[in-house]
Each structure stands twice: as C-alpha cells, then as structure tokens.
C-alpha cells in the first residue's frame with residue numbers, strides 16, 4: 301500500500317532565492333547553489349489507531365504522502381493548506397518532535413528523522429518553534445524570566461539573565477515583563493514572550509506554527525511585522541505554517557501548498573499567487589476576499605524596498621492578511637509600554 305502511494309509522489313525542491321541573499325549582476329558568475337538546511341525526502345506519516353472495541357476496527361490515517369522539499373539557508377519557506385491537510389504533522393516532523401513512518405529528514409546533512417533524543421541535542425538549540433497558542437505553550441506557573449531562560453539554561457549559557465533582558469527588548473517587551481507571569485499579559489504580548497523564548501538561544505531556523513491565528517485580529521499585523529523584522533535581524537531561516545495563503549504570501553518568499561498530505565505545488569510567493577499551476581492553489585487564491593487579494597499582491601520584498609507606501613511601509617492592520625475583518629486599529633491592549 302505504501303508503494304502504491306509512493307508512486308503518486310511528486311518531488312519538489314524549494315529553490316527560490318531569498319530577497320535577503322540578493323542577486324548577482326547579470327555579468328557576475330552565479331554563486332554555487334546553497335546546500336539545503338532542511339531536506340525532506342519522500343516522507344510519509346501514517347497514524348495507526350488500535351482496535352478499541354469489538355465494534356471499532358483498527359484504523360489508519362495517512363497524514364503525509366511522500367512529501368519532499370528543500371529549505372535553503374535564509375529562505376522564508378511557507379507551508380499552506382486547509383485544516384487536516386497535514387501541516388501540524390509535517391511541522392512536528394521538521395522539529396523532530398515526531399518521526400516519519402518512512403522517508404528521511406535531514407538538518408544540514410545530518411539525519412534527524414528516526415533518531416533518539418540524545419542524537420538530536422545539536423538540533424534543539426539551532427531549530428526553535430513558536431506555536432499557535434501562546435496561552436498553552438507558556439507554563440502559567442513560571443515567571444517570564446524563567447520561561448525565556450529555559451533554553452539558555454539547557455545549553456549552559458554563561459549569562460542567561462542578560463540574554464533574557466536583551467531578547468525581551470528585541471521583541472518589544474519592557475524589562476519588568478521578566479518578573480511577571482504569562483496570564484498578566486495580552487494575547488499579543490504572550491506571543492512576544494513565546495518568540496523571545498524561541499530566539500533566546502539564537503537559533504538558525506525558526507519554525508512558526510500558525511503564530512497569529514489564535515490572536516485578536518487587531519494585533520496580528522503587529523506580530524507579523526515583528527516576526528519579519530526579527531527574521532531579518534537574526535538572519536533566520538523561517539518555516540512558516542498557516543492555513544491562510546494571504547498570510548504566508550506576506551511573510552514568505554517561497555510557498556509550498558499541501559493538500560490531503562501531498563505537496564501539490566511549490567514556488568516563489570509571487571509565482572504561487574500570480575500564476576498558480578494547481579487547481580487547488582487557484583481555489584485557495586479565489587477564497588481570499590478580493591480586497592485582500594489586491595493587497596496580497598504587495599510582496600514583503602516590495603515593502604522592504606519601500607516600493608509601496610514609502611521606505612517604512614509596514615503591514616497595517618487594514619492590510620494584514622486574515623480571514624476576518626482586519627480594519628480595526630491596533631488595540632491598546634497590545635501596547636507594551
């Protein structure tokens with residue numbers, strides 16, 4: 301059965317260059333292609349449910365079906381798909397929090413799939429995750445200082461306290477935030493804490509799992525802006541998972557479209573948006589309300605270059621990608637001072 305599925309597998313390599321890496325002049329010889337930082341090959345994940353009663357036979361869910369792609373250093377790689385398409389499953393595999401039923405995943409050429417935890421220590425600092433819901437990802441009994449310091453202590457950082465202060469400032473939180481507990485913050489601020497914790501050990505890869513979808517619409521733009529700024533500042537490789545193509549389009553330079561556990565299309569964000577090849581991608585684009593579609597035509601690169609709305613153009617709440625109404629001003633709640 302696995303073989304039958306494999307034969308339907310398409311292989312993609314996300315090879316779009318990032319804006320950050322820039323392009324050589326037409327006369328210069330092109331630089332050698334970068335080695336992928338993440339390499340996913342023919343990955344399947346089958347969830348097997350044991351028989352729980354005489355009347356309930358064992359069942360299987362084939363959540364990923366032969367997924368293959370590369371993520372290059374510095375790339376902002378978006379994975380988009382509807383609910384149940386396998387995004388969270390794929391994300392857990394990329395972070396080695398779960399392992400494929402078959403296929404391989406490598407981080408800088410070192411296999412991380414199917415490895416015991418003791419062989420994954422090198423990965424834990426270098427790849428960090430921001431989860432969807434900051435309320436459930438932050439321990440309510442711990443002060444922010446200890447939450448953010450956790451990965452630093454694990455790696456025996458020489459001065460966790462000063463690194464905590466530094467990274468809290470990087471995410472726009474006041475210094476006294478360190479003494480408080482997660483419930484004393486707004487949703488947007490809690491996501492800033494989660495981002496601070498992820499960035500504290502200075503990872504090379506940041507994986508973000510629907511990082512704004514649990515947030516109030518009025519603070520989503522602020523968190524997206526913060527993430528894109530920090531990706532630049534920390535020279536991160538970003539893997540960004542979302543069910544909203546318009547969000548992915550804003551944040552990422554490369555987009556992979558996942559449907560029923562298969563990658564149906566991978567391309568530059570502009571290609572996917574302007575010339576989608578797969579009918580499913582076209583349906584995702586058609587599902588973006590018209591105004592959003594026009595705004596989604598503005599690339600993050602345009603914004604960064606100041607080609608739209610001046611040099612300091614930002615995602616505004618009214619243009620921030622969302623499913624819902626986004627025209628309300630940024631809430632006072634998320635002001636950090």
Ligand SMILES: Nc1ncnc2c1ncn2[C@@H]1O[C@H](COP(=O)(O)OP(=O)(O)OP(=O)(O)O)[C@@H](O)[C@H]1O
Nearest residue numbers: 347361363381382383384385386387388389390543
């Ligand atoms: N632990 C599990 N046991 C059994 N089936 C699972 C498990 N986790 C996920 N699935 C199934 O695998 C498929 C893919 O689920 P997954 O959560 O990866 O999708 P998703 O795209 O992240 O969805 P959502 O956006 O709703 O979170 C679904 O059919 C889901 O029911």
